[in-house]
Amino acid sequence: MTPDHVSTKARLLPLLVLLTALAIWSLLTWLRVFPESVFPSPIAVAKGFGEEISSGRMYNDLVASLFRVTAGFALATVLGIPLGLWLGQGARARIALLPAINFFRSLSPLAWIPFAILWFGIGDKPAIFLIFMASFFPIVLATISAVASIPNVYFRVARDYGIKGFDMLTQVTLPAIAPQVITTLRVTAGLSWLVVVAAEMIAGRDGLGFAIWDARNGLRMDLLVVGMIVIGIIGVVIDRLLVQLMKIESIRWGYDR
Amino acid sequence: MSSTIFKLEKVTRSFAAVEVLNPLTLDIPRGEFVAVVGPSGCGKTTLLNLLSGFIEPSSGEITRSGRMRMVYQQDGLFPWLTVTENISLGLRHLKDERELESQLKELTALIKLEGFENHYPHQLSGGMRQRVEIARALAGDTDVLLLDEPFSALDYLTRLRMRRELARMLRERPRTVVLVTHDIEEAAQLADRVIVFSERPAQVRCEWRLYEPRPRDLTHPEVVKAVHQILFELGLEKDSQLETAEWIAG
Structure with missing residues (x-):
């Protein structure tokens, strides 16, 4: 089940896939199946990377994107979990x-792009806003369902042993929902990373x-591929x-059983 | 210190329109091990919840004394805490670090889980988990142990083993015990007094006392006799050859 059981040989398989893909790519450009202007060669892309x-x-682009994702995502987490x-x-x-939360969750964050620009202009703010809109509602919903599914026996045990008030939140509710919430954070972080690219394409200067x-x-298709590779990685x-x-250790129980 | 831990006076309890408990009058003296058996859904757990104060009676009166701890059927341990951390919940009143340390050591030894202190519940077997729960409930100076079908989620052999373990732990840390179970053998092997409930609304059908000290073998004549008599009373075994004089009026 865990990757520990996979043999060293098997671990090299992804590398093999990568090399095969590179080989096919090279072959396609070498055979000139597509014109160079719409299908850059691996060498052109490697040069673009260096450039x-x-x-x-x-470096600047990377820092700008990561800052926006971190800010929007952190804001959504800090506000979304308490609300949930x-x-x-x-x-x-x-x-x-x-119903309102479900409505906004179903609304693509990209639909907010025009308003994001109108309200926040160009730069960090519209991107942060869009990332927030993408991740806030899923986080709220996941927290609600996690809280609702805490077994009642935990609260009874807590009361039996004199845990109450704020301690109930920090010692029972939060640890009980942590595994489910972290799964959602992982999904929404991925979502945020998708959204930041779209946001910057329209409302960014870096x-x-x-x-x-x-x-x-x-018309620099080589740099376009460079961007794609970096975003994916x-x-x-x-x-x-x-x-x-x-x-x-104190969170793994939620996944191991 | 009063010598009676629980005193129930014509206690009834209903949920919505459903009457779960017929007027019940019951005394449980300090140090007694009482087992309550009966068909499932007959109101055994309701009785336990009334004793613990989790719910209050619809009518009648309960007097409770002593500090109580409940052991649940399963999953009563916090999965995000280790064995030691779970047990220390029962020692929250201790402020002295050294005292806490030595108590934890003693309790871990009591349930024979040395070496598993830093394991999480999901890394333990069902029997080990219930042992940790019992240790947590026995921690500190409590008087009463309420057991809600504590071994029902375990396999048969583990269940037999857990009965011996519980008897041994109670010898080292005596408590007044109320055990709710559908396992008649379990009741007969462990309890000083077995109370048999009828179908809902629950009524005491009969009581049976056992005098053999714990741990009792499953095949000890007194246990066999009690099991037979209880099953007979529930209409699950044929006629009893035993004299009814041993029955206490229910």
Whole structure:
């Protein structure tokens, strides 16, 4: 079940897939199946990489995008979890607000782009707003359902042993919902990373999304591929980082059984 | 210190329109091990919840004395806490770090889980988990242990083993015990007094006393006799050859 049981040989398989893909890509460009202007070669992309790194632009774009995702995502988490806790416990408030939350959850965050620009202009703010809109509602909903599914016996045990008030929140409710909430954070972090690219394409002057758009406008297909590769890799890295949370000893129980 | 831990005077309890408990009068003296058996859904757990004060009677009166702890059927441990951390919930009143440390050591030894202190519940077997629950409930200076079908989620052999374990733990840390179970053998092996409930609304059908000290073998004549008599009373075994004089009026 765990990757520990996979043999060293099997671990090299992804590398084999990568090399095969590179080989096919090279072959396609070498055979000139598609014109160079719409299908850049691996060598052109590698050169583009060097260009982007040495000019410092890649670093700037990366920092800009990561800052926006972190800010929007953190804001959504800090506001979404308390709201979810409150709605999870208060039936009346939940009945009142759940339809509205479901409505906004179903609304693509990209639909907010025009308003984001009108209200916040160009730069960090509209992107942060869009990321917030993408992740806030799923986080609220997941927290509500996590709170609702805490077995009643935990609260009874807590009362038996004299846990009450604020301690009930920190010692029972929060640890009980942590595994489910972390799973959602992982999903919404991925979602945020998707949204930041779209947001920067339209409402940015820097960032990886803007880099893609800029490459397209300058007909630099090699740089476009560079942007795509970086976005994909960072997305995987973010996900791997959040997976580490799931390995914390006091949280793992939620996944192992 | 009063010598009676629970005193129930014509206690009834109904949920919505459903009457769960017929007027029940019951005394449980300090130190007694009482088992309540009966068909499922007959109101055994309701009785336990009334004793613990989790619910109040619809009519009648309950006097409770002593500090109580409840052991649940399963999953009463906090899965995000280790064995040691779960047990220390029962020692929250202790402020002295050294005292806490030595108590934890003693309790871990009592349930024979040395070496598992830092394990999480999901890493333990069902029997080990219930042992941790019992240790947590026995921690500190409590008087009463309320057991709500504590072994019903375990396999048969583990259940037999847990009965011996519980008897041994209670010898080291005596408590007044109320055990609710549908397992008649369990009741007969452990209790000083077995109370048999009828179908809902629950009524005491009969009581049976056992005098053999714990731990009792499953095949000890007194246990066999009690099991037979209880099953007969529930209409599950044929005629009893035993004299009815041993029955206490129910």
